Amino acid sequence: MPILFDEKDKLFSIHMVGTSYCIQVSAAGYLCHAYWGARIRELHPLDAVVKKMRALSPNTDPDDLDFSLDTVPLEYPAFGNSDFRAPAFQVQFADGSTVCDPKVKSYRIFSGKPPLTGLPSTYCEHTNEAETLEITLEDAFGGLEITLCYTAFPGYDVMTRSARLKNTGGSEIRILRALSMTADMRCGGFDLLQLSGAWARERQIVRRQLVPGMQTVESRRGVSSAQQNPFFALLSPHAGEESGEVYGVSLIYSGSFLAGAEVDQFDLTRVFIGVNPFDFSWLLQPGESFQCPETVLVYSGAGLGKMSRTFHRFYRERLCRGAYRDRERPVVLNNWEATHFDFDAQTVETLAAAAGELGAELFVLDDGWFGNRNDEGSSLGDWFVNRRKLPNGLGELSARVNACGVLFGLWIEPEMVSRDSNLYRAHPDWCIHVKGRGRTESRRQLVLDLSRSEVRGEIERMLTELLQGANIRYVKWDMNRNITEAGSAALAPDRQREVPHRYILGLYELLDRLTKKFPDVLFEGCASGGGRFDPGMLYYMPQIWTSDNTDAAERLKIQYGTSVVYPPCAITAHVSEVPNQQTNRSVPLETRLFAAMMENFGLELDPRRLSGEEREAVKKQIANYKTIRRLVQFGDLFRLKSPFEGDAAAFLYAAPDKKEAVATYFRMLGVPNAPEVFLRFAGLGPDLRYEETESGGVYWGDELLHSGLPVRLNDGDFRCRFWHFHATR
Numbered sequence: 063m064p065i066l067f068d069e070k071d072k073l074f075s076i077h078m079v080g081t082s083y084c085i086q087v088s089a090a091g092y093l094c095h096a097y098w099g100a101r102i103r104e105l106h107p108l109d110a111v112v113k114k115m116r117a118l119s120p121n122t123d124p125d126d127l128d129f130s131l132d133t134v135p136l137e138y139p140a141f142g143n144s145d146f147r148a149p150a151f152q153v154q155f156a157d158g159s160t161v162c163d164p165k166v167k168s169y170r171i172f173s174g175k176p177p178l179t180g181l182p183s184t185y186c187e188h189t190n191e192a193e194t195l196e197i198t199l200e201d202a203f204g205g206l207e208i209t210l211c212y213t214a215f216p217g218y219d220v221m222t223r224s225a226r227l228k229n230t231g232g233s234e235i236r237i238l239r240a241l242s243m244t245a246d247m248r249c250g251g252f253d254l255l256q257l258s259g260a261w262a263r264e265r266q267i268v269r270r271q272l273v274p275g276m277q278t279v280e281s282r283r284g285v286s287s288a289q290q291n292p293f294f295a296l297l298s299p300h301a302g303e304e305s306g307e308v309y310g311v312s313l314i315y316s317g318s319f320l321a322g323a324e325v326d327q328f329d330l331t332r333v334f335i336g337v338n339p340f341d342f343s344w345l346l347q348p349g350e351s352f353q354c355p356e357t358v359l360v361y362s363g364a365g366l367g368k369m370s371r372t373f374h375r376f377y378r379e380r381l382c383r384g385a386y387r388d389r390e391r392p393v394v395l396n397n398w399e400a401t402h403f404d405f406d407a408q409t410v411e412t413l414a415a416a417a418g419e420l421g422a423e424l425f426v427l428d429d430g431w432f433g434n435r436n437d438e439g440s441s442l443g444d445w446f447v448n449r450r451k452l453p454n455g456l457g458e459l460s461a462r463v464n465a466c467g468v469l470f471g472l473w474i475e476p477e478m479v480s481r482d483s484n485l486y487r488a489h490p491d492w493c494i495h496v497k498g499r500g501r502t503e504s505r506r507q508l509v510l511d512l513s514r515s516e517v518r519g520e521i522e523r524m525l526t527e528l529l530q531g532a533n534i535r536y537v538k539w540d541m542n543r544n545i546t547e548a549g550s551a552a553l554a555p556d557r558q559r560e561v562p563h564r565y566i567l568g569l570y571e572l573l574d575r576l577t578k579k580f581p582d583v584l585f586e587g588c589a590s591g592g593g594r595f596d597p598g599m600l601y602y603m604p605q606i607w608t609s610d611n612t613d614a615a616e617r618l619k620i621q622y623g624t625s626v627v628y629p630p631c632a633i634t635a636h637v638s639e640v641p642n643q644q645t646n647r648s649v650p651l652e653t654r655l656f657a658a659m660m661e662n663f664g665l666e667l668d669p670r671r672l673s674g675e676e677r678e679a680v681k682k683q684i685a686n687y688k689t690i691r692r693l694v695q696f697g698d699l700f701r702l703k704s705p706f707e708g709d710a711a712a713f714l715y716a717a718p719d720k721k722e723a724v725a726t727y728f729r730m731l732g733v734p735n736a737p738e739v740f741l742r743f744a745g746l747g748p749d750l751r752y753e754e755t756e757s758g759g760v761y762w763g764d765e766l767l768h769s770g771l772p773v774r775l776n777d778g779d780f781r782c783r784f785w786h787f788h789a790t791r
């Protein structure tokens with residue numbers, strides 16, 4: 063089994079295929095971080111690390127001047143007991159003090175993995191595919207227990223971590239900070255890689271060298287956000303796509319988070335991630351527990367690409383769930399960019415018929431079908447059909463769409479309410495707000511208070527009626543604003559700082575109920591594009607709208623950055639019209655098609671506006687996509703060229719046995735008299751003989767891997783080239 067405990071040295075060792083993680087209990091009972099990195103057979107007890115005399119570092123045991131919490135690498139540190147670095151957690155006891163000194167009390171090792179109460183988490187299908195270590199720390203004086211949970215998935219080379227705080231005393235405890243994990247990494251000199259951006263520029267790769275002190279990545283928006291993603295990686299300085307050491311840390315959470323690294327005086331790097339402690343507190347009554355979200359840890363000794371592939375497979379198979387988890391995702395035609403709010407039943411039917419003729423499998427009716435909604439200003443919360451636009455209702459409409467040979471899907475935004483809505487008029491206190499203060503609008507809407515069960519109950523009732531009333535096989539669940547004035551009319555004054563986290567817990571509960579009630583519906587997450595593209599949402603919805611920016615040139619960067627953590631089947635990518643509605647740029651159709659074909663492909667255009675030639679090209683590519691869809695959505699991604707490091711991008715998807723692969727190279731601006739570009743196809747099998755079907759060429763894999771092929775593109779901007787390799791032996 064992967065988890066061992068050495069009683070003599072008080073050393074826990076977690077060994078997987080390529081990774082080891084070790085934790086040691088000090089003589090006084092402190093939990094020390096001993097190792098995380100490439101698999102090793104055994105770790106010797108860390109006297110050198112745990113015992114380290116340093117001038118001016120305090121000693122918890124006056125008789126052991128070699129031991130100081132200020133200098134040792136720790137696993138889940140407190141504050142106030144002489145470690146001066148940022149703690150993993152902080153609580154305030156009834157006496158007002160915030161000093162805490164937890165020591166190891168007990169541990170247990172068992173097969174399988176328990177779910178996390180109230181939170182999305184990874185899972186095992188059979189208890190023998192994972193093993194869990196639970197270590198309980200105790201601060202006896204304050205009556206606080208902390209249970210750290212480590213699960214090893216040896217078959218995936220992935221470890222998960224989480225923490226649970228329990229009030230075991232007789233008085234109230236206020237949690238001020240409760241991160242999901244920290245670990246003090248011994249080797250310094252790392253780079254920090256994060257996925258940052260904005261609306262329409264989500265998840266751009268940013269890499270910087272760590273310096274002494276704090277470096278953080280965080281969201282204070284109530285959602286994981288387009289601005290930062292709940293993920294970071296530490297990289298050895300020369301690590302690249304296919305070489306070097308990479309430590310990836312991803313948080314299964316959709317709200318405000320804090321992540322980062324603190325490099326201390328001795329070059330120990332404390333990494334951390336969890337619910338953002340900023341403007342957060344949580345009252346824990348005697349006997350109550352607080353569960354922190356789960357973190358997923360991936361070590362790669364072979365670059366960022368291997369880390370991504372590990373995350374992809376693990377998230378695809380052990381985070382995503384439901385009927386669509388392993389199924390090829392349907393080709394969608396979404397009407398948003400085609401019509402915005404301006405459509406009627408006839409338009410819908412015409413678009414659905416055209417979608418079917420092109421080979422699309424699902425028609426999605428976006429915003430504007432409900433209440434009195436004709437623009438952004440009204441009706442959110444009134445989830446009944448707009449009879450002026452769709453006089454015969456959704457039941458009849460879905461049947462008409464189905465008659466065109468495509469499934470019917472619908473957009474909703476259930477977490478929101480417009481001031482101009484029946485729901486708001488009936489329940490003005492059901493939105494997030496602070497009594498007596500103004501309610502800031504964003505996109506002319508307010509956020510419903512999902513911390514309240516009666517609010518969740520009413521949303522569930524409306525959506526159940528909606529989904530039962532028509533043949534709706536797909537739901538696009540949108541969320542178009544961040545949270546301001548974070549207060550709840552239903553919570554006591556001393557619990558108001560619990561609202562953002564309670565909102566997320568309420569959202570998860572609602573999603574849990576709805577996805578269980580409608581197990582055959584394909585749910586797609588969305589938040590003004592990719593404003594909440596995180597593992598928490600992926601647990602409920604196996605795919606997410608990646609960005610409102612559908613310009614292929616921009617989109618390649620967004621897709622490339624998103625693929626650092628998230629699997630291609632989750633990354634939806636639609637072909638839209640030119641000039642593009644976000645950038646006003648005109649990218650050739652072929653390039654738009656191939657850019658979308660490198661992920662979960664769909665259309666976001668009005669087929670009536672396509673020329674005959676364009677229609678044929680789209681039809682042909684949809685047919686082509688269906689032949690490579692499994693490879694792209696469920697294959698192994700190799701990023702061959704980064705759009706963040708030049709004017710080109712390239713991707714390769716290989717089957718697990720490497721016998722089939724597709725690759726695409728995209729060049730942005732054309733250059734006169736340009737040098738010859740060769741593309742090397744990482745991911746192919748060196749000993750396989752491949753036929754490239756586009757050109758008919760036959761090559762050994764080692765030539766393709768190491769020498770590559772010339773790209774040779776036509777003149778002009780935004781061109782691409784596609785290769786399809788089949789092993790002949």
Ligand code: DGJ
Binds near residue numbers: 540588589590607
């Ligand atoms: C934002 C989404 O990202 C878009 O795709 C579209 O659904 C609009 N909302 C509709 O209001």
